Amino acid sequence: MSDAAARFLAMGGYAAYVWPAYGLTAGVLGGLLWWCLAAYRRSQRRLERLQGTREP
Amino acid sequence: MTLHRFANPARFMRLSSALLPWCGAAAAAFIAIGLYLALFVAPPDYQQGEAVRIMYVHVPAAWMASLVYALMALASAVALIWRHPLADIAALSAAPLGAGFTLLCLATGSLWGERMWGTWWVWDARLTSVLVLFFLYLGYLALVNAFDEPGRGARAGAILALVGIVNLPIIKFSVDWWNTLHQPASVFRLGGPTIDASMLWPLLVMALGFTLLFATLLMIRMRTALIEAKIRALMLSEIERHGAAAPRGAVTS
Numbered sequence: 001m002s003d004a005a006a007r008f009l010a011m012g013g014y015a016a017y018v019w020p021a022y023g024l025t026a027g028v029l030g031g032l033l034w035w036c037l038a039a040y041r042r043s044q045r046r047l048e049r050l051q052g053t054r055e056p
Numbered sequence: 057m058t059l060h061r062f063a064n065p066a067r068f069m070r071l072s073s074a075l076l077p078w079c080g081a082a083a084a085a086f087i088a089i090g091l092y093l094a095l096f097v098a099p100p101d102y103q104q105g106e107a108v109r110i111m112y113v114h115v116p117a118a119w120m121a122s123l124v125y126a127l128m129a130l131a132s133a134v135a136l137i138w139r140h141p142l143a144d145i146a147a148l149s150a151a152p153l154g155a156g157f158t159l160l161c162l163a164t165g166s167l168w169g170e171r172m173w174g175t176w177w178v179w180d181a182r183l184t185s186v187l188v189l190f191f192l193y194l195g196y197l198a199l200v201n202a203f204d205e206p207g208r209g210a211r212a213g214a215i216l217a218l219v220g221i222v223n224l225p226i227i228k229f230s231v232d233w234w235n236t237l238h239q240p241a242s243v244f245r246l247g248g249p250t251i252d253a254s255m256l257w258p259l260l261v262m263a264l265g266f267t268l269l270f271a272t273l274l275m276i277r278m279r280t281a282l283i284e285a286k287i288r289a290l291m292l293s294e295i296e297r298h299g300a301a302a303p304r305g306a307v308t309s
Contacts, residue, residue: 012106017171021164025113028160032153036276043283050290
């Protein structure tokens with residue numbers, strides 16, 4: 001790993017606080033997106049089955 | 057009233073279907089640019105060093121926590137007063153998203169606080185009022201789902217959402233009214249922002265990205281709720297049709 005990359009990852013000694021904060025953000029926002037999309041697709045499929053068509 | 061035009065579920069489905077891909081793409085673009093600015097372009101703070109980069113996720117999450125609640129309360133008011141079919145759906149769809157942003161705000165703030173204040177948590181007025189906001193979201197969700205009849209749950213939830221709005225000015229002004237550990241406002245304040253432009257821009261780009269993501273998720277959740285309502289209506293009419301045509305016992309087919 002290059003020096004610049006190592007310095008960046010070290011975050012001036014705050015790596016243990018900065019990266020978990022960004023990780024949590026990715027986790028919570030990504031989780032919300034996944035959760036919303038999964039429910040959306042599930043209900044779309046159910047409606048398609050009921051109607052026997054592709055249009056919701 | 058122009059709001060009425062968009063309160064029609066069929067029109068909402070058409071409009072959101074056209075908006076959704078653009079809104080989602082814009083959210084992804086702004087968050088990507090915001091991340092680049094926050095991690096590579098914005099300078100380290102003269103006191104906090106690189107730890108200040110937590111601000112670029114903590115502050116937008118905090119803004120969203122309050123903004124989503126304000127929207128939820130507004131939708132609840134519209135639902136109670138005009139009984140728009142979409143207003144209850146909008147409020148209920150927004151609530152878990154607001155709870156997510158509030159949780160994110162609390163968790164990233166805790167990480168930041170541990171490093172800068174030396175404590176994960178303190179019963180400071182700002183922190184406590186944001187925790188109350190988180191419980192308001194959870195309470196709203198519990199209350200709405202506590203009734204067998206969805207309409208009654210939605211009404212009870214709407215009243216709770218409106219009562220809880222007194223917490224928003226408490227959050228906003230807690231840092232001025234009480235002498236607390238949390239720093240006072242440096243962006244939305246009389247006399248303009250005191251934060252440097254090199255930090256303000258990444259913050260605003262990220263906040264716009266979070267707002268667009270919220271709009272995308274809200275549309276997805278509202279569309280889901282409308283599809284579910286349609287499924288219920290279809291199943292009911294199916295049961296009625298079969299119930300009328302077939303002898304008893306054949307209804308379950």
